[in-house]
Amino acid sequence: MTRICTGCRDGADFPVAITMAFQPIVDTLTGGVFAYEALLRGADGAGAAEVLARVTDSNRYAFDQACRVSAIECAVAAGILDTPALLSINFLPNAVYSPLACIQLTLSTAKVTGLPAERLVFEFTENEHMGSPSHVLGIIDTYKRIGFTVAIDDFGAGHSGLGMFARFTPDEIKLDMELVRGIDGDPRRRAIVRGVVAMCAELGTIIVAEGIETEGEAATLRELGVRYHQGFWYARPALAALPAICESALGRAA
Template sequence: MPCKRCESIPIFDHNVQDYYITLPTDHHVEGFEKSLAKKGLMFEKMEEGYFIEKLEGEEFISYLATTVFNSVEKKDVRILKIPHGKSLSFCDLKNYRSLEEWERLEANEEVLSIIQEKRIRTLFQPIIEVETGEIYGYEALSRGVQKDGLLMNPGKLFSEAKAMDLLFNLDKVCREASIRAAAKLNLTKKLFINFIPTAIYEPSLCLQSTAKTLSEVGLSPDQVVFEVVETERVEDFNHLNRILDYYRNRGYSTALDDIGSGYSNIETLLNLKPNYMKIDMDVIRNIHENLKNQTVLSDFIGNARKIGAKILAEGIECQEEYEYLKSAGVDLCQGYYFGKPQEGLLEKTFLMNL
């Protein structure tokens, strides 16, 4: 049974709507009522809040956010929007949000429309097998397409989606777009697909659509690597392990991203038993002349060997970095030195050039 929370995305109705508004304290009452009077708005005062009928468009939210309440208050002023004339039901409570959330939603309709319309362009960056110099696989990287056709900065896209409480929806759309794009290109190598574990509640439910998409396009489980991004921000490793177990039990491989960007407990990471450990580019940059980072890398390689994981170094930009990584025993490499992300697949062998 589909999860409404996973599948539903807010839809803005700029027609006439009714608003129910609650204030954080009684101290806000006088100023709020004056602000409504200044706009010529009639209201009904209730025991816990205010009811205002027949408001149109985005202007009222903007007025409250920029003129009436400050940045701290906006977090605690809460608003429920209901289409005018519609009877209130429990399902409407999903639209009971803070003023700050409404402001972000209405200010970032571009992000919302990218998710709703699934305007995602998938780029592929090659991953090289060090021993053979051949392409081992590709990491799928998602880019949101704006209405004007330009690509939105991925950092902005994901940070705004998180602030709008739409991170799961975006993450899901990107995963499925990556899978379909790879199938369309008849990818036969490994496919590394990013996912954000903090956006997933229950893997057996929240990841159903991803598994369904993989089955529809005919990608083999042993071809797919699910890569945890922002691993360093994970606080609940038990929850992460449940997600990884979900994938492993279905024949997929798993990878941890950004290894080396500030973990205090390598044993915790090793207990997750990933198939791949991706070393952060901050460790790799100029590693051929950085003794400290060479020691860090050596430790990670040694620990990876204990659990049979492959080491993937990312962010390689020059031959000197590659040559050192090759001599250090790194299994896989990725970076601009081998190829920038692009929509097609870079089908060539690097052995003759490296």
């Protein structure tokens, strides 16, 4: 693979060919697709964990750039331009050396494929130490000026909580599946999510609940005011394709 971001730090090329699977984020109010999340896969069939295990300090820059390009190209090839849906892409803050320089390949790929920058959502989480807060703020400010949406993934897990939310002012948060799992039978989880919904309503922040697997979870989250849903209950990820939403899930959401 040719090194793909000359603005980034010197480093090794990423040694694994990658592709993407896509999973819809459902707008339960309209029954349509709000966005498709691009999920990492190896071109040889390897799962995300296996591919991520090959990421090192020397190749993470090339990896992050390759993921962005693959997500855009695969989504366009799968037909996202025929829909109004956004495209949600995960990124590594530690893989962004200069926000403006490192975004150029993303912008050129979007332009060549015809995908407007305003339809891109970038998700980040703090599963690893990600450097100085000022650096992350610089990335977010740059992305917002370009017109991207910025989301905190896995909200409520580990460090991805209220401190990050207050510091980084995202446009969107994605509730961690640990808050979602079994929420219909857990008053503590319901109380926490109810509080997050109220907070986000006051701040104008979109909430997505991910990892929804049952009708009870979906119904409870709707009752709590969470409009956007993602998970196996609605659709499983599809490799290089945009999966349809399960009709029975939509029917019960009506």
